[in-house]
Amino acid sequence: MYRRSALAIAGIILVLLLAAGVGSAESPKYGGTLVYGRGADSVSLDPINVTDGESLIVTRQVFDGLLQYNEKNTSVEPALAVSWSASKDEKVWTFKLRQGVKFHDETPFNAEAVKFNFERWKDPKNPYHQGAFEYYSYMFVQGETDLIKSVDVVDDYTVRFVLERPLAPFLANLAMTPFAIASPAAIKKYGADVGNHPVGTGPFKFVKWDHGDKIIIERNDAYWGGKPCLDKVIFRSIPDNSARFMELESGSIDIMDGMSPDDVKIAEKNKALKVILRPSFNVGYMSLNMEKKPFNDIRVRKAIAYAINKPAIIKAFFAGLAEVAKNPMPPSLWGYNDKVKDYQYDPAQARKLLAEANYPNGFETTLWAMPVPRPYMQQPQKIAEAIQADLAGVGIKAKIVSYDWATYLDKIAYGEHDMCLIGWIGDNGDPDNFIYVLFSGSNAVPGRASNYSFYKNPKVDELLVKAQTVSDVATRTKLYEEVQQLIHDDCPWVPLVHSTPPLCAKKSVEGYIPHPTQSESFRNVWINK
Amino acid sequence: MRGASLWRDAWRRLLRNRSAVAGGVLVLVLAIVAVAAPLIAPYDPLAPSLGDRLSPPSAAHWLGTDDLGRDILSRMIYGARVSLQVGILAVALALAAGAVLGIVAGYYGGLPDNFIMRVMDVMLAFPSVLLAIGIVAVMGPSLGNAMIAIGIVSIPVFARIVRSSTLQVKSNEYVEAARALGASDARIIFRHVLPNCMAPLIVQATLGIATAILDAAGLSFLGLGAQPPAPEWGAMLSGGRAFLRIAPWVTAFPGIAIVLLVMGFNLFGDGLRDALDPRLKR
Secondary structure (H helix, E strand, C coil), rough: CHHHHHHHHHHHHHHHHHHHHHHHHHHCCCCCCCEEEECCCCCCCCCHHHCCCCHHHHHHCCCCCCCECCCCCCCCCCCEEEEECCCCCCCCCEEEEEEEEEECCCCEECCCHHHHHHHHHHHCCCCCCCCCHHHHHHHHHHCEEEEEEEEEEEEEEEEEEECCCCCEEEEECCCCCCCCCCCHHHHHHHHHHHHCCCCCCEEEEEEEECCCCCEEEEHHHHHHCCCCCEEEEEEEEEHHHHHHHHHHHHCCCCCECCCCCCHHHHHCCCEEEEECCCCCCCCEEEEECCCCCCCCHHHHHHHHHHCHHHHHHHHHHCCEEEEEECCCCCCCCCCCCCCCCCCCCHHCCCHHHHHHHCCCCCCEEEEEECCCCCCCCHHHHHHHHHHHHHHHCCCCCCEEECCHHHHHHHHHHHHCCCCCEEEEEEECCHHHHHHHHHHCCCHHHCCCCCCCCCCCCCHHHHHHHHHCCCCHHHHHHHHHHHHHHHHHHHHCCEEEEEEEEEEEEECCCCCCCCCCCCCCCCCCCCCCC | HHHHHHHHHHHHHHHCCHHHHHHHHHHHHHHHHHHCCHHHCCCCCCCCHHHHHHCCCCCCCCCCCCCCCEEEHHHHHHHHHHHHHHHHHHHHHHHHHHHHHHHHHHHCHHHHHHHHHHHHHHHHHCHHHHHHHHHHHCCCCCCCHHHHHHHHHHHHHHHHHHHHHHHHCCCCHHHHHHHHCCCCCHHHHHHHHHHHHHHHHHHHHHHHHHHHHHHHHHHHCCCCCCCCCCCCCHHHHHHHHHHHCCCCHHHHHHHHHHHHCCCHHHHHHHHHHHHHHHHHHC
16 A cells, blocks of 8 residues: 555656656747748738738737637637626627736827727728728628717726627627727827837837838737747748748748648658648638629629539649638638538539520630738639639630739729639638628728628628627527528629648747637747757 | 852851751741641640649650649640740831831931930830830730730840941942932832841841740749730749749749740851851851
């Protein structure tokens, strides 16, 4: 008995020693620079005035919102707000703010700053309302109605939101990267140029931006969430996938986003590198501009859906790191309607539909393709060529068109395209963020459209608004399932792919947890030298 | 008689020049391939077959397949057509415009000369590819526009050659004699001046085709020339670049093709120059 327990104690000590050993190897080290290679430069560093992931991954480091997501999923956690409560009708929300936080320009963060930011976003007459403020309208504006009626300062560290009507994804929305609180002093100082001078409360401070080349940020020692490990982060834009990968192999960058799935096999053989898979939370699709002929004809849209051999394309270009999309939102998200039956590849059916629509010999059109690799589509130009060939098979002659990334986004928001490739990465873990943003009539306004097909279906709009107003998940699931079926029947898009984007890093990069929304904080990333 | 013997002499000298013959044969073979493309290409150059993507050279696909599973050999055969066509047409454009401008400048002198040659100088001051990129950017990317752009940027070289030849010829006694006999300007230009510019023009045109092919491939590589799915060598190079590590054949073969054709024209052009230059006469 005695011997055995002595043995047990020795065993426990051994385990503890081992654990301690492992623990010391795992404890983060401070210092070092992380060079992050990516396919495109940021568009602007004013988080509320951008929609692209390359801008938001940088602003995520410089700013905080009132709320943030868990580092692994989209459950909401406190950030600049420490606690919150809602009235019974879910129309009045009160947030207690974190005390003692300072912006990078040393001005204090308080309830006034929150009110200042929201008023800048909300009110077109506000002197600092310069820009499109896309995300604010995607998430908080319905038609002409601003769903946030007012933002009031209760005391220095308490702020109250009054909503027009209950908004089920309200908290999830607030945690989104674009709704970041910027220093009011900086906004007043820089005006419209604030996109080049971001000042927030985040773990890193902005240093400089060489447009088209790199953005440098440095550690904020006073960060409220604890001092970040890295001294500096350099975001470098290297548009060519293979060039970026070679830079990683040669060691001039530490981690790369937008890895071509074809390169994953090479990386797995390289002992100095590791492949990190981001959870799939996106959709890559081809939008058909319904404001333009002949895409206003449902038979033409369906013909296109039948003409494209999606499984072959996805098999060829994603090396197994993707699945074929049939709905506009990923299957991992609640509310996904698995009962929708996709249009199967059927050129004969496509030709028949084209003939019915009075285009027996097809027609000429343009297919726009992104100039840069995106997480949902790392090889857009190649995929466009494959689609071009599929369409040629049913007589549709599509010319591939491309612009630089910022221009591309701008032009498709104005609806200048016929067909365009584009995609969406979920921001907040709510189906609303996919379907309402991408299909509601109120997001089909030229200039700030996110509904690039300019799809307007009153029934869909009605169901989407209803789904925002009720908070019961079961009811909302039913509503979203119904909407997905309606969208499938109207075919404003050809959903193509849900990809699992691979990233690749040096083995020495530790603590990099890819977030499904594509904007992870680097505060816990460290370099193991 | 004298003219005929000049050309015969030149021909003989050309045949004695081994590298020129090699260049000529290279160009001839590629020209035959281009003309006979539909007969000899084993596959449709535009039809993708995603299942056979990036397969290495094999019995079925002698030079392998590209990233859309298209047969590289077939695309290269059709690509020869595109490249030769662009090279020849661009040079023809430059030659026609350059000859007219050069003759006007050289023959009439004075204000027209000054004006034309200063414009040519301005054009020569730009790096030619940069100017071509600028022109394509204005006109919109397409193979036709790339060809026109390359043609435009090659005009000054031809204009200069023709002008200097014209200046030389104009002061010869036989021209004065012709004028004294009452020959019109047009007659003097076409009967006496132009034929005497032929030798340097032929040389420059041959070398110019090589440059034009290279420039067109360069523009297509940058996405400003041939648009997908057209099988153009420069576009094929750029398309294969992403797979250089896993499928080098996608880039290698079009690259070799460009080298061969451009080298062919250059060798041939150099040989022509040696053959046609009277100063080298032994």
